[in-house]
Amino acid sequence: MKILVCGGAGYIGSHTVKELLKEGFSAVVLDNFSTGKKELLVGGGLIQADLLDRAALKAAFQSQGIDAVFHFASLIQVGESYANPHKYYGHNLVSSLNLLEAMLQAGVKKIIFSSSAAVYGLPEKIPIPESHPLNPFNPYGQSKFFVETILRDYDKAYGLKFISLRYFNAAGADPEGRLGEMHDPETHLIPSILLFLLGKKDSFELYGTDFSTPDGTAVRDYIHVTDLASAHVLALKRLLTAQESDVFNLGTTRGYSVMEVIRAAEKVTGRKVVYIPKPRRHGDVPILLASKEKAERVLGWQLRHSGLETIIETAWEWHKKQSGEVDGCGSKWYKNA
Numbered sequence: 180m181k182i183l184v185c186g187g188a189g190y191i192g193s194h195t196v197k198e199l200l201k202e203g204f205s206a207v208v209l210d211n212f213s214t215g216k217k218e219l220l221v222g223g224g225l226i227q228a229d230l231l232d233r234a235a236l237k238a239a240f241q242s243q244g245i246d247a248v249f250h251f252a253s254l255i256q257v258g259e260s261y262a263n264p265h266k267y268y269g270h271n272l273v274s275s276l277n278l279l280e281a282m283l284q285a286g287v288k289k290i291i292f293s294s295s296a297a298v299y300g301l302p303e304k305i306p307i308p309e310s311h312p313l314n315p316f317n318p319y320g321q322s323k324f325f326v327e328t329i330l331r332d333y334d335k336a337y338g339l340k341f342i343s344l345r346y347f348n349a350a351g352a353d354p355e356g357r358l359g360e361m362h363d364p365e366t367h368l369i370p371s372i373l374l375f376l377l378g379k380k381d382s383f384e385l386y387g388t389d390f391s392t393p394d395g396t397a398v399r400d401y402i403h404v405t406d407l408a409s410a411h412v413l414a415l416k417r418l419l420t421a422q423e424s425d426v427f428n429l430g431t432t433r434g435y436s437v438m439e440v441i442r443a444a445e446k447v448t449g450r451k452v453v454y455i456p457k458p459r460r461h462g463d464v465p466i467l468l469a470s471k472e473k474a475e476r477v478l479g480w481q482l483r484h485s486g487l488e489t490i491i492e493t494a495w496e497w498h499k500k501q502s503g504e505v506d507g508c509g510s511k512w513y514k515n516a
């Protein structure tokens with residue numbers, strides 16, 4: 180079984196390639212390295228190409244004998260999507276349409292899509308089940324919602340089977356230390372704290388201290404990236420056997436406030452987090468938690484690494500190594516390493 184992993188040189192994609200190879204699948208990464216990194220390639224084949232390039236995509240499918248596709252490749256910054264919606268719709272929708280076109284031309288009819296909790300918008304119910312109404316309010320979330328809609332229509336019209344995985348907050352790093360998060364700019368909470376503690380970020384800003392939560396800071400559902408990766412392999416196996424399209428949340432149902440994350444980071448690192456309180460960001464909701472019941476029941480998914488301290492410990496080891504703090508040899512992409 181050969182799987183094309185679009186965006187396999189990125190954070191979640193690279194961890195998933197590692198799991199795929201471990202499970203005996205063969206993988207080919209397709210990536211334009213816009214945010215992906217060569218350091219995150221762990222094996223399998225590589226096609227350096229852009230999903231916006233239809234001819235390159237067609238050639239990739241013609242040359243590779245692909246059985247199924249993972250689609251991680253997208254622009255991912257919510258804040259930027261408000262400021263520049265054209266960039267987000269243009270990229271995330273056109274690249275997905277091109278990929279689906281190439282798949283249909285090649286007769287490949289199975290895809291696992293990286294969706295997001297952002298498709299739900301303001302939660303009416305916590306934890307959020309997959310049946311919750313979809314009301315995305317930022318262009319990034321809208322782009323994920325539109326791709327899910329397109330996938331449903333392609334299933335009806337062309338028999339293309341998909342599983343859409345709605346991730347909550349991906350965090351942590353490969354427990355074996357080979358892979359981790361390398362976003363630049365880094366907008367996610369846990370790496371932002373750790374980069375600040377390593378002196379790689381000048382300041383750490385805490386957005387929103389007046390939410391209707393016990394300590395006033397926003398509560399989120401952090402899921403370890405290796406648990407996310409294992410869910411992808413289970414979803415692929417499900418798609419190959421059940422042959423039916425479906426949607427799953429990937430989260431833990433256990434939430435932590437920003438303040439709890441700060442305290443846990445202080446405990447793991449032994450360093451003090453100094454933060455600058457800032458007003459809430461546009462669109463931030465007080466609490467976001469996933470119901471994981473369906474993924475556990477249908478996919479047989481089990482969380483193994485998603486305790487908050489494990490998430491922070493694995494991320495801390497990764498970032499210390501990248502910064503050069505462990506052996507003096509930092510990674511080139513890391514600012515001032």
Ligand SMILES: NC(=O)c1ccc[n+]([C@@H]2O[C@H](COP(=O)([O-])OP(=O)(O)OC[C@H]3O[C@@H](n4cnc5c(N)ncnc54)[C@H](O)[C@@H]3O)[C@@H](O)[C@H]2O)c1
Pocket residue numbers: 185186187188189190191192209210211212213214215216228229230231250251252253254255274293294295296345346347348349350362
């Ligand atoms: N990180 C999270 O917490 C989170 C949460 C919800 C959903 N997601 C989704 O998961 C997916 C992966 O996120 P990530 O954090 O690993 O991001 P990432 O930026 O690390 O990875 C994206 C990868 O896709 C590649 N890429 C982007 N556009 C491309 C194009 N046009 N052609 C070829 N390659 C292209 C990039 O080079 C990169 O390797 C995204 O679709 C994102 O929306 C992430």
